[in-house]
Every structure is written in structure tokens, then in C-alpha cells.
Amino acid sequence: MATVDETENDNKMFGPLLFETSKPPNSPETESEVTCLLCDDTFNLALSFDIFVRHLFEVHYLVIEEVQNIANLPRYVQYWRDKFKEAPIEEIIPAIKIDSSNQTYFLLSTLLKEDKELRHKLKLEHVLEVQEFERTDGGYKRLCLFCKLNFEGTRxxxxxxxxSQHNLQLGNPQNLVFIEDLVEKIDDNLGKLICIYCSRVxxxxxxxxxHMRxxxxxxxxxxxxxxxKYFIVNYLEPEKLSKKVQKHDDVPQDDPNNDEEYYDWNEKDDFIxxxxxxxxDTNINTLCLxxxxxxxxxxxxxxxNFDFYQKVKFVNYVRRQMHNNKCFYCDLSCKSSENLQEHLFEEQHCKIPDLKVFDQPEFYFPTYENDALLYLIDDVED
Structure with a gap:
């Protein structure tokens, strides 16, 4: 399994090393031999894709819309080949004329409901096959983006x-697909010093x-x-947008024109x-003492035993309770902050309540946006 150097390499934030990885079985590119939709000519799509497309146009006057983007093209071709055996192409696809030669052409596109549904079905099947492969394949190898871990296991x-170790939230793995490609995209952006959330350089x-912290x-x-493309839900229905996934409309948006932000990201005098x-204090470890x-x-x-997000939720919960003069352990309401301090001391209630009390989505986003403790939680030294 994985081996890791416990000391994180602060001078090498992003690791460039890549490893060879397995590819999903039965992917479209491995099924490259096809027979033409309208004749018995065969083509190897891996070697003669352009010849295949030109053959359809010049011999059969057939154009397939965005043919290069069709998932599992061999199955797509076989489907329409079987359909054209049942009925002439003229009865299935409307004929059009595109020049003065009186030559009619046929267009297979998503304007045809049957074609649109077929493309979606093939895409979904392919994506689900890739996701299942990623779930079970334990041979994924990669250097961590942030530390010296030479990882080997599942994606x-x-x-x-x-x-868990670097507070980088890509999403629930059960909802992700093409994870290897996603990781490379994140690594590429970080290597180019681009924030993965706001895309600033x-x-x-x-x-x-x-900034990201x-x-x-x-x-x-x-x-x-x-x-x-990396969220499976976007493939469940045609043209479904990822904004419906993990959507947080209450996330404050940064002002891209705020030049002052450049000067506060590295401030050393933020009080915690x-x-x-x-x-x-300006040092979280001193404050913890x-x-x-x-x-x-x-x-x-x-x-x-908390992950980063549970720590954030706990801090936000305590901040809110203290602001409202309520005990964060027993929820007792006090008349003043002084009474609350007395209660916490006498009842020894400076302890963590049941996890379900504060491990709630409402406490993820900061109650106090400038709470320095939230930004420095992951800097506390064990």
C-alpha cells in the first residue's frame, strides 16, 4: 500500500510526478472495427476515422453531427445499421439539399429524437462503466499534489x-467520474498558480x-x-448542468476588481x-495553550478525530452560541456574557457536545467571515 514521509514538503507544494495507470476495459477506443451503416465496407476507427467519415459523405451522402464526440461510436453505427435494414434511410431521416446539384443529403443529428436518446444512452453507459472501473481498480498510482505520499490504491x-489530509474538497467520490482526469486538471491549474475555485492567477x-486557505x-x-464532466449527475439527464450539484447559492462571491485583496492574503497581524x-493572539498555537x-x-x-470541515462547523457553532449568550454544550440561555462565563466555569461545560449538534451544513460557511481561527485551523501543530 502507500508509503508516506510524515514531513510535508513545504518547498514543493505541487508534485509533478506521474505514473502509468490502468484504463477502463471495453472503452470505445478498443472497439474500433465497424461496418458501414449503409453498405458492407468495414473500417478501423482507430486508424481510418477520417476515411470512414468521408466514405459516408461521398458514397452515401450521409453526415453525422459531431461524430467525433459520440460515446461508443461502434455501437452507435451498429444501431443505425440495424435500423436502416428495417426501413429505407429516406423514411427515417429527412433529406435535405445543400447545393444546386439536386443531390439530397441525410443528417443524423440530435434534432432527431431517436438519435438524441441513443447518444445519451451510450454516453451514460460509458460513463457508468468508467465509474465502476474507477471504484474497483486498486492500481491507481500517483504522487500526492501536496505531500510526499506515493499513493497506490483506488481513485x-x-x-x-x-x-482528509489537505482539506482539498473535490466532491464525494461516489458522485465523481473521470477522477484521474480531474486530478490532472487540478494539478495543472495549481502548477500554473491558478486558484481552482475563482480561477485567478x-x-x-x-x-x-x-488565498485558497x-x-x-x-x-x-x-x-x-x-x-x-466530472460529476455523474450531469449524465443522468441530457443537458443537465453541474450547478445543480453541490450548489451553494449563499457562497459569497469575491470581487475580482478588489485590488486590496492582494495585500491581505499574507498578513501576519491577523488576531485570532x-x-x-x-x-x-496572532499565533493559533499560543491561543490553543x-x-x-x-x-x-x-x-x-x-x-x-474531526476532519477539517467538522472543525470549521464546530468553531462556527461555538461562535454563534457565545454571541447569543448560550452554552454551546447544554444550550442554556444566559442573561449576559458574564453569566455565561460563570456557567461554563462552574458546570465545566467547556467541552464538545454531541457531534450531531454542530455537524450540520448550516455551520459550514463562516458566521463571521473574518474569523481568523477558521483560516488557521489546519495550521495547528500536534
Whole structure:
């Protein structure tokens, strides 16, 4: 299985090393021998695709719309070959004239309902085959995008590693397809210093890294149609858009014209406020020591089994409860912040409540957008 150097390579944020990987079985390119729709001539699509297309046009006056994009073209061809045996092409496809020669041509396109449904069916079947292959293939090998891990296993496990160890959220592996291609796309963007969420280009990787962490941009933008092909739901219905997947309309949009942002991504004087009092510090580790000494709350130890997003939700939940003068452990309402502090001390309620209390979608996005603790959670040293 995987071997990993525990020390993350800070000077090499993005790993360039690639490995050979398996390809899905029975993919369209492996079924390249076809017989013409309207005669008995055969063609090897891998070697003579252009000849096949020219043959259809010049010999049979047939044009197939976007033929290069059809999934499993051999099965598509066989389907229409069988149909044309049942009835003449003139009865199935409307004839058109495109010049003054009186020659009629035939167009197979998605304007024909049967053709549209066939293309969709073949595409969906192919995508599901690829997804099933990706789920079961344990021979995927790749260097992690962020650390020295030489990963070997399933693609889903690699996505889980990126999320659990590096807080990079690509989506639920059960909803993803063409994962290998997605990872390469992410790696290419990071190598070009492009934020994968807002697509901005940065002058150096440290600035990009700080931006993606502070802006919570270590995830795919559901509005970016460049990522449509990687979500299985987009293939369930024709022309389904990925904006229906993982859609968060309440995600604050960055102002691309805000030049001041360039100067605050690397600020070192952001104050981090204690979860339970007004104590503030610029170093999260110092603040964690304060919470342990003054509030008997060991943040590192108590949240060690949480993933990044559960930590974010917990912080947001505590912030909201403290703001409303409510105990975050027992939900008791207090008259003032002073009464709340007394209650927390006397009842020793500076401890984590049941996970289901705060592990809710409503607590994922920051209640206080400038809460520095949220941006620095993944910097706490064990």
C-alpha cells in the first residue's frame, strides 16, 4: 500500500510526478472495427476515422453531427445499421439539399429524437462503466499534489486523502467520474498558480496557498462548467448542468476588481480570538495553550478525530452560541456574557457536545467571515 514521509514538503507544494495507470476495459477506443451503416465496407476507427467519415459523405451522402464526440461510436453505427435494414434511410431521416446539384443529403443529428436518446444512452453507459472501473481498480498510482505520499490504491481513496489530509474538497467520490482526469486538471491549474475555485492567477505559490486557505477556495466552484464532466449527475439527464450539484447559492462571491485583496492574503497581524473569551493572539498555537490553561479545553486533542470541515462547523457553532449568550454544550440561555462565563466555569461545560449538534451544513460557511481561527485551523501543530 502507500508509503508516506510524515514531513510535508513545504518547498514543493505541487508534485509533478506521474505514473502509468490502468484504463477502463471495453472503452470505445478498443472497439474500433465497424461496418458501414449503409453498405458492407468495414473500417478501423482507430486508424481510418477520417476515411470512414468521408466514405459516408461521398458514397452515401450521409453526415453525422459531431461524430467525433459520440460515446461508443461502434455501437452507435451498429444501431443505425440495424435500423436502416428495417426501413429505407429516406423514411427515417429527412433529406435535405445543400447545393444546386439536386443531390439530397441525410443528417443524423440530435434534432432527431431517436438519435438524441441513443447518444445519451451510450454516453451514460460509458460513463457508468468508467465509474465502476474507477471504484474497483486498486492500481491507481500517483504522487500526492501536496505531500510526499506515493499513493497506490483506488481513485476514491486518493480523493479521500486529499480531503482528509489537505482539506482539498473535490466532491464525494461516489458522485465523481473521470477522477484521474480531474486530478490532472487540478494539478495543472495549481502548477500554473491558478486558484481552482475563482480561477485567478497568482504571482507565487505561497500567495496562492494562502488565498485558497483564507478564502475557503480549496474546492471546486459548482458554477464553473469546466468541471461538469466530472460529476455523474450531469449524465443522468441530457443537458443537465453541474450547478445543480453541490450548489451553494449563499457562497459569497469575491470581487475580482478588489485590488486590496492582494495585500491581505499574507498578513501576519491577523488576531485570532479565543472561542470562550476576549483573549486574542496572532499565533493559533499560543491561543490553543491559553484555551487549555484558562478554559480546560485542549483544542488539538479534543478535535483530533474531526476532519477539517467538522472543525470549521464546530468553531462556527461555538461562535454563534457565545454571541447569543448560550452554552454551546447544554444550550442554556444566559442573561449576559458574564453569566455565561460563570456557567461554563462552574458546570465545566467547556467541552464538545454531541457531534450531531454542530455537524450540520448550516455551520459550514463562516458566521463571521473574518474569523481568523477558521483560516488557521489546519495550521495547528500536534
Amino acid at each position: 476514491a481513496d486518493f480523493v479521500a486523502h486529499l480531503e 497568482f504571482p507565487e505559490r505561497n500567495v496562492l496557498k494562502e 483564507k478564502k475557503l477556495h480549496k474546492r471546486i466552484n459548482p458554477r464553473n462548467t469546466d468541471y461538469d 480570538i479565543c472561542l470562550f473569551c476576549e483573549k486574542r 491559553h484555551m487549555e490553561a484558562d478554559h480546560d479545553f485542549d483544542f488539538v486533542d479534543l478535535t483530533k
